[in-house]
Amino acid sequence: MSYAHSHLGSGSRTARRTFEFGKTHVVRPKGKHQATLVWLHGLGDNGLGSSQLLESLPLTNIKWICPTAPTRPVALLGGFPCTAWFDVGELSEDGPDDWEGLDASASHIANLLSTEPADVKVGIGGFSMGAAIAQYSATCFAMGRYGNGIPYPVNLRAIIGLSGWLPGSRSLRNKIEVSHEARRRAASLPILLCHGISDDVVLCKYGEKSAQSLSSAGFRYVAYKSYDGLGHYTVPREMDEVCTWLSSRLGLEGSS
Numbered sequence: 001m002s003y004a005h006s007h008l009g010s011g012s013r014t015a016r017r018t019f020e021f022g023k024t025h026v027v028r029p030k031g032k033h034q035a036t037l038v039w040l041h042g043l044g045d046n047g048l049g050s051s052q053l054l055e056s057l058p059l060t061n062i063k064w065i066c067p068t069a070p071t072r073p074v075a076l077l078g079g080f081p082c083t084a085w086f087d088v089g090e091l092s093e094d095g096p097d098d099w100e101g102l103d104a105s106a107s108h109i110a111n112l113l114s115t116e117p118a119d120v121k122v123g124i125g126g127f128s129m130g131a132a133i134a135q136y137s138a139t140c141f142a143m144g145r146y147g148n149g150i151p152y153p154v155n156l157r158a159i160i161g162l163s164g165w166l167p168g169s170r171s172l173r174n175k176i177e178v179s180h181e182a183r184r185r186a187a188s189l190p191i192l193l194c195h196g197i198s199d200d201v202v203l204c205k206y207g208e209k210s211a212q213s214l215s216s217a218g219f220r221y222v223a224y225k226s227y228d229g230l231g232h233y234t235v236p237r238e239m240d241e242v243c244t245w246l247s248s249r250l251g252l253e254g255s256s
Contacts, residue, residue, distance in 0.1 A: 019104045022068030022083065024112070025051035031060035035121040035250045037158070038065045038109050040130025043074065044082040050127075053234070057243055061252045063120075065112050069105065069129075085133045086167075091202060097167045103146040106137045110154045121250050123158030125242070127234065128202060131164020135191070135210060138219070139168065142176055142186040158249050159191040160242055163202050163232055166210035173217040183218045190221040190249045194238050196230025 025047040039050045047066035054064040073079045075089040086101030113122045126134040138159045140152045147168070166172070176182045191214060195207030204226060211224035225241055246252065 017100060017104075019070040019072070019101070019108075021070050021108055023047060024068065025066040027051050027055045027064040027066070029061055029063045032253060033063055033117075033120060034061040034252055035123065035157070035246075036063040036065060036113060036116045037123045037125055037160075037246075038067065038112055040067070040085065040109070040124070040126030040133050041069065041083070042126075042128030042130055042163075043076075043084055043088075046083055050130075053239075057239060059243055059246060059252065062246070062250075063116075067108065067112060072101075085129050088129065091165065091206060099147045099168075102133070102136050102167055103148050103150075105133050106140050106146060106152075107150070109133065109137060110140075110152060113154045121157040122154060123156055123160070123246075123250070125158075125160030125162075126164065127162045128164055128232065131161030131193075132167055134159050134161050135164060135166045135193075135214070136168065138189055138191060138214070139166075139172055139175075139217075141189060142217075142219070143179070143182050144185065156189055158246060159189060160246070161191070161193045161207075161210070162234055162238065162242075163195055163199055163207070164193070164210065165202055165206040166213055169210065169213040172213055176217045186218040187220045189219060190223075191219055192223045192225070192242065192245045192249075194225045194227065194241065196227050196232065198229055199232045201232035 041050045047068040050066040069083040069085045071081050071083050073081050074084050085105040087098040124134040124137050140146050141156045145151050193211050195204050197204050211222050214222045
């Protein structure tokens with residue numbers, strides 16, 4: 001188990017929540033270790049499910065780290081507790097973002113990557129809510145800090161988001177435009193976003209909007225792929241796309 005503390009200070013009043021993360025599963029590389037990716041599951045799932053999907057991929061040079069989100073009440077489910085990287089209500093442009101939960105999960109993920117060898121490229125991917133955290137982590141990397149101002153410690157080299165959305169999209173461009181370093185980091189980070197056109201859980205328009213928001217904020221290498229007939233799940237042709245993109249972007253040896 002791992003714990004993350006989050007602080008919200010306002011004058012003399014400080015609120016604090018503790019998040020207890022579940023079990024982390026690791027898929028070791030079968031070949032030379034060239035890259036490590038944290039892969040983040042969707043709402044109500046766990047790291048074991050992610051690891052079973054990833055072990056079947058023909059990417060022999062990647063180590064996969066598959067953490068499990070904390071169990072918490074989720075507004076979208078009427079307060080029912082389940083594994084979730086942050087609290088979420090209705091998915092909409094105007095919906096509130098759980099910045100405290102977002103920062104706690106992004107910090108936990110960065111800590112998992114911070115001990116990787118210096119010559120190993122690191123990245124983050126995920127499905128649905130996991131894809132939302134992956135994209136949020138990309139914005140933290142670009143800005144050099146989490147939403148709470150604490151410095152972001154990891155040099156990300158790749159982001160993958162399947163069937164997800166971008167938290168904080170409305171204010172992203174303004175935050176990155178004001179910093180030369182933020183613009184430079186955003187321009188250096190390749191991002192792959194994939195979405196099913198028939199997704200009725202996280203509508204395809206949120207995937208499209210995420211890609212547009214990232215591109216307009218200065219992320220130059222955003223690839224967006226949509227799939228006819230695909231709902232809120234993954235299929236082999238989508239994972240084939242992920243493998244091809246990762247092999248190319250990370251310069252992996254011996255991967256198909």
